[in-house]
Amino acid sequence: MYLERKNIAVAGAGYVGLSLAVFLARRHHVCIVDVVREKVDMLRRGESPFENRDRPVIGVYRLTMKQGSDNFRESAVLDMIDSLRKKGAEVLIYEPLLKEALPGCRMERDLTRFSTQSDMIIANRLDRQLAQVREKVYTRDVFGRD
Numbered sequence: 599m600y601l602e603r604k605n606i607a608v609a610g611a612g613y614v615g616l617s618l619a620v621f622l623a624r625r626h627h628v629c630i631v632d633v634v635r636e637k638v639d640m641l642r643r644g645e646s647p648f649e650n651r652d653r654p655v656i657g658v659y660r661l662t663m664k665q666g667s668d669n670f671r672e673s674a675v676l677d678m679i680d681s682l683r684k685k686g687a688e689v690l691i692y693e694p695l696l697k698e699a700l701p702g703c704r705m706e707r708d709l710t711r712f713s714t715q716s717d718m719i720i721a722n723r724l725d726r727q728l729a730q731v732r733e734k735v736y737t738r739d740v741f742g743r744d
């Protein structure tokens with residue numbers, strides 16, 4: 599079947615968008631956009647943004663225990679981070695109040711980048727900010743209220 603060559607734009611160079619774009623580019627002119635600058639730069643260099651990671655990235659969304667609190671020195675999640683690191687996971691922290699990264703952990707200040715890089719996200723509360731990546735979130739806040 600003859601298909602006219604089209605100009606196609608794809609938003610989001612993730613697993614779905616990039617696979618689709620590569621497939622469509624066999625017959626069409628495809629332009630792909632992404633909010634993560636590093637991803638776009640890699641694609642421009644002809645590199646794949648999909649990492650062959652040999653260990654999972656566990657995202658930790660906020661270190662504070664209570665909403666509105668700025669105290670995370672006593673936070674129970676610190677013990678969890680320690681255990682995860684001992685088990686070989688890479689821990690990525692999203693905590694806007696944190697001034698510098700915790701030893702052995704990476705820190706991300708941009709929520710979209712944090713969500714994209716995390717294979718799974720641990721959160722004390724099911725914050726509205728996490729709605730778009732709900733399927734990655736593990737929380738004890740099963741009723742979405744604390």
Ligand SMILES: NC(=O)c1ccc[n+]([C@@H]2O[C@H](COP(=O)([O-])OP(=O)(O)OC[C@H]3O[C@@H](n4cnc5c(N)ncnc54)[C@H](O)[C@@H]3O)[C@@H](O)[C@H]2O)c1
Pocket residue numbers: 609610611612613614615631632633634637710714
């Ligand atoms: N992967 C699957 O098997 C699957 C199945 C069903 C539905 N989905 C849905 O399809 C969508 C994409 O899934 P995915 O696995 O490719 O996710 P992904 O996280 O791998 O990719 C999403 C990409 O979109 C980019 N992005 C986010 N906001 C953007 C914006 N405003 N403009 C441009 N780029 C933006 C991100 O940086 C990321 O690169 C999600 O909504 C997901 O829930 C995925």
